[in-house]
Amino acid sequence: MPEQLIIAIDGPSGSGKSSVSRAVASRLGVGYLDTGAMYRALTWWCLDQGIDLDDRDAVTDAAGDYPLAIGTDPEDPVVQVGDTDVTQAIRTPEVTAAVTKVATNTDVRPILQLAQRDLMAAIAEDTGGCVAEGRDITTVVAPDAHVRILLTASEEARLRRRSTELHGHAEAEAVAATRDSIVKRDAADATVSQFTTASDGVVTVDTSDLDFEGSVDAVLTVVTDRTGRVPR
Ligand SMILES: Nc1ncnc2c1ncn2[C@@H]1O[C@H](COP(=O)(O)OP(=O)(O)O)[C@@H](O)[C@H]1O
Ligand SMILES: Nc1ccn([C@H]2C[C@H](O)[C@@H](COP(=O)(O)OP(=O)(O)O)O2)c(=O)n1
Structure with a gap:
């Protein structure tokens, strides 16, 4: 059994990465890293500072020195930039619409990837x-992780x-309003990371037909199979 258990989870938007990873980390009694929150917080910072997201160099400079403090307690992952608690602000439709510009900046990615490894x-x-969860954790940030999982679900x-999370229901209108933030963003994000099919050694967990607890259990089963670690 590894002394320090490293688990990498990737997947498309809405597959359950954040919520499932947090529950898995809690059950295993270990910390949690939401790497998407780092791209979101950088986007929030650039917007707040008036940095043009199309100015690749300016965004790259910001990536190297934005004052991020990311919470790693799975029960309460608070995100702070400077003195501002941005935990909620980084989930607004404005940041969600803008984050792809930052995440597809190929000069920014190695800077955040290095920070994520540390x-x-x-x-x-x-x-x-x-x-740790994101889009490139199993392939680039932590390819040596003890457990690597691609968490998927049907579109x-x-x-x-x-749609249920944002609008409280999944009626046609709400689903249509959600489509761009999922489908278009995934297509753009997939141009810089490999999260649509599992790379060698990465286990796919398809949660399409699982409820939340079922998804958590499916991931924990992979962890136990691979490492012998039994959740509490
Ligand atoms: N297996 C599941 N069944 C039903 N709902 C789920 C499941 N996994 C996650 N959810 C819910 O779906 C929403 C999106 O999950 P989230 O963890 O934010 O996904 P991601 O981080 O991959 O974008 C959340 O409201 C979450 O509680
Ligand atoms: N390791 C990562 C994590 C996220 N990203 C990108 C992909 C997304 O558009 C943004 C935000 O990621 P996040 O996981 O918060 O997105 P979702 O909540 O799953 O929709 O950052 C990335 O490129 N690489």
């Missing part, structure tokens, strides 16, 4: 492990979940 090591040192299920 954070994962620090979290593992502190808590005995780390569950229909992902639209239904996000």
